[in-house]
Amino acid sequence: MTTETLNEQQLTIIIEGLLFVSSEPVTVDHLAAVSACPVEQVEAALQQLKEGCQNRGIRLQRLGKKIQLVSAPEVTDYIERFLGLSSSARLSTPALETLTIIAYRQPITRPEIEAIRGVNSDGVLRTLLSKGLVEEVGRLDSVGHPSLFGTTFEFLRYFGLEDIKDLPELDLPEIKLPEDGSANATIEEVNAS
Numbered sequence: 001m002t003t004e005t006l007n008e009q010q011l012t013i014i015i016e017g018l019l020f021v022s023s024e025p026v027t028v029d030h031l032a033a034v035s036a037c038p039v040e041q042v043e044a045a046l047q048q049l050k051e052g053c054q055n056r057g058i059r060l061q062r063l064g065k066k067i068q069l070v071s072a073p074e075v076t077d078y079i080e081r082f083l084g085l086s087s088s089a090r091l092s093t094p095a096l097e098t099l100t101i102i103a104y105r106q107p108i109t110r111p112e113i114e115a116i117r118g119v120n121s122d123g124v125l126r127t128l129l130s131k132g133l134v135e136e137v138g139r140l141d142s143v144g145h146p147s148l149f150g151t152t153f154e155f156l157r158y159f160g161l162e163d164i165k166d167l168p169e170l171d172l173p174e175i176k177l178p179e180d181g182s183a184n185a186t187i188e189e190v191n192a193s
Helices: 008-021 028-035 037-051 073-083 092-106 109-117 123-132 153-159 187-192
Strands: 058-063 066-071 134-139 147-151
Touching: 008 028, 008 037, 008 066, 028 037, 028 066, 037 058, 058 153, 066 073, 066 153, 073 123, 092 109, 092 147, 109 123, 109 147, 123 134
Parallel strands: none
Antiparallel strands: 058 066, 134 147
């Protein structure tokens, strides 16, 4: 197959093969460059691949412009048994609480997380970072340049999501952060503002 005559089916097969051999997420632009096809054509092939994986043991996982193939969440127990792994470690309630805040508010700083939770989140944030569920995604352009945190591909894998957009909708009132940027505000102070 030459790159000049690739149809959508052929491109989908090529992209599936590339994603299969990749040990880490791949950008859409890189797939376009390797296949010598326009990004729009690659996106169409990715959509076809995603639809084709729905009734298989693999899924197409996406975070922004990065894509990877992962095992389907419904086969996790079988994979763990096959590989001789113990069940995935459970997250504590504070870790889940912090992870939820980051997932729905990303990118977010530690002081913003603490303003919402009302408690210091250093230890919990270190745990989430060490598990690879969150990562530093940048720095805020303000005094002290605090780190901004967001979720990772490991977060998507852990919760069996194909895309961050697959998070369920939350029907909660909007939480406003203190305008003075105070990291020591309690949840009552945040709700009162």
